[in-house]
Amino acid sequence: MIPNDAVLTNTLLYLDGVEVSFDGFRALRGLSLTLGAGEMCAIIGPNGAGKTTMMDVITGKTRPDKGDVLFQGSIDLTRLDEADIAQLGIGRKFQKPTVFESQTVEDNILLALKGGREVFANLFWSRSAAARAKIDEVLDTIRLDHVRTRLAGSLSHGQKQWLEIGMLLAQDPKLLLVDEPAAGMTDAETAQTAVLLKRIAKDHSVVVVEHDMVFVRDLDVRVTCLHEGAVLASGTLDQVSANERVVEVYLGR
Numbered sequence: 001m002i003p004n005d006a007v008l009t010n011t012l013l014y015l016d017g018v019e020v021s022f023d024g025f026r027a028l029r030g031l032s033l034t035l036g037a038g039e040m041c042a043i044i045g046p047n048g049a050g051k052t053t054m055m056d057v058i059t060g061k062t063r064p065d066k067g068d069v070l071f072q073g074s075i076d077l078t079r080l081d082e083a084d085i086a087q088l089g090i091g092r093k094f095q096k097p098t099v100f101e102s103q104t105v106e107d108n109i110l111l112a113l114k115g116g117r118e119v120f121a122n123l124f125w126s127r128s129a130a131a132r133a134k135i136d137e138v139l140d141t142i143r144l145d146h147v148r149t150r151l152a153g154s155l156s157h158g159q160k161q162w163l164e165i166g167m168l169l170a171q172d173p174k175l176l177l178v179d180e181p182a183a184g185m186t187d188a189e190t191a192q193t194a195v196l197l198k199r200i201a202k203d204h205s206v207v208v209v210e211h212d213m214v215f216v217r218d219l220d221v222r223v224t225c226l227h228e229g230a231v232l233a234s235g236t237l238d239q240v241s242a243n244e245r246v247v248e249v250y251l252g253r
């Protein structure tokens with residue numbers, strides 16, 4: 001059921017009763033979730049809970065069998081393809097970093113800018129002031145300014161993850177979907193990633209899927225636990241951690 005305007009005021013992302021089946025297996029079973037404009041939330045849950053499938057539905061990779069998926073109140077994402085959805089300003093970061101290893105850090109950001117590829121391809125290009133300013137802004141946000149001329153391939157795993165987040169930021173997304181950013185990171189990198197995402201969340205909406213509870217605690221945002229394709233519990237991390245079912249199916253394992 002499409003909600004009324006009052007419900008959707010300040011709601012950037014609205015999922016209601018979303019169903020996805022793969023050959024009869026119900027990966028999402030009536031998933032309902034909202035994200036406010038300017039909000040960051042964390043999604044947790046056991047393997048197979050449907051977290052990736054949820055991201056796939058939002059980004060148009062998987063089309064739901066049933067349910068509403070609305071962006072900015074009225075845009076029906078179930079009718080759009082992946083390219084249209086990316087164009088709307090929904091950026092996704094997959095778990096594994098996919099930076100251009102043989103390019104410098106700053107050129108990775110340039111390549112990600114709207115129109116950046118044309119600028120990059122032109123032998124006689126001089127970076128426009130706007131492109132330069134955007135690259136500087138992104139490098140400052142992800143705190144990689146000091147390595148801007150290094151090849152991306154020479155960065156640590158954590159730095160590559162931050163660079164890829166920067167490449168998403170270069171496209172001015174309204175919503176960032178970030179899949180397990182802390183996986184494979186050192187404790188120090190994990191802590192820095194939480195600081196980075198909190199900085200980004202000041203002017204973006206962010207959904208973070210994560211298994212690392214220390215990291216989720218650092219994020220200090222609303223947490224939703226999925227289980228068997230639906231929401232099991234939602235609230236602060238303390239509230240969700242105190243839920244017996246969450247302990248039973250996930251945290252206590």
Ligand SMILES: Nc1ncnc2c1ncn2[C@@H]1O[C@H](COP(=O)(O)OP(=O)(O)OP(=O)(O)O)[C@@H](O)[C@H]1O
Nearest residue numbers: 022023025027045046047048049050051052053054
């Ligand atoms: N393309 C597909 N075909 C068949 N089954 C699928 C497909 N994609 C996902 N599934 C199944 O749907 C269920 C939900 O998977 P999903 O990847 O969304 O879970 P998840 O919460 O992201 O798990 P993880 O934490 O392991 O990444 C799983 O049982 C998975 O095997």
